[in-house]
Amino acid sequence: MNSLGPAAGGMRIRVGHLYPEYLNIYADRGNIAVLARRAALRGHELEVSAVTIGDEVRPGAHDLLYIGGGQDREQALIAPDLAAKGPAIAAAVEDGAALLAVCGGYQLLGRGYRGRHGDSMPGVGLFPHETVAGERRMIGDVLLESELVPGEPRTIAGFENHAGRTRLDAGAEPLGRVVAGFGNDGESGYEGARVGRAIGTYLHGPLLPRNPWLADWLLAQALAHASGGEPPELEPLPDRLEAEAHAVSARRARERGGRN
Secondary structure, three states: OOOOOOOOOOOEEEEEEEOOOOOOHHHOOHHHHHHHHHHHOOOOEEEEEEEOOOOOOOOOOOOEEEEOOOOHHHHHHHHHHHHHOHHHHHHHHHOOOEEEEEOHHHHHOOOEEEOOOOOEEEOOOOOOEEEEEEEEEEEEEEEEEEOOOOOOOEEEEEEEEEEEEEEEOOOOEOOEEEEEOOOOOOOOOEEOEEEOOEEEEOOEOOOHHHOHHHHHHHHHHHHHHHHOOOOOOOOOOOOHHHHHHHHHHHHHHHHHOOOO
16 A cells, blocks of 8 residues: 555545455455556555454445455355444445455355355345355356446456356346356356446456456546545556456457356
């Protein structure tokens, strides 16, 4: 974090990182690093604070909430505490805060997760879905088509590794449509979920280094909350390496083919 604060005219984006010591599989912490760097290049500062077991999600304290992925053991450890934070998380999103949930965090921000042995973990209930573990893991590169910005379809590339089958309620909004890979359940053709400025996804890798437009979408939503205004149009950055990373991941997913 930039200890000098934001540049002149810049803003401080307050990020609550949920359970960083428990949920950081597949280097999901790298998503925070990407957000911090892309914010700093525009003169803004990411102020990241850990929110862990026993901590409160205080009203108005965060412009962006982030939760990564973990194995079932880590999910079971934090699930009751996370569920207790559910009303405060839902209130933050309702108030306009942005949120990114990855894999295990995505599962637990639904109504709950039932493991392979029938053990049930309580969920937050933010996303309209339920998750049940299947026998076969769904692993590999994934490519999505997404339209977070109406009329501007974009692709999202990443890597999935999950046994959970997440089924969205009828009428729920997914993050995207599966071009290649499994997605939420290997059947519906959808991946992830969206509620307002909150998005959830199974894509690891981490997700944001190879999808810079998605990182910027999250930053713009968080800046809107921080300023009390509309999401700003961020000046473009020289994303040559990021574009190459996206292209490699997308090619691998296309070579893999559809749901298999």
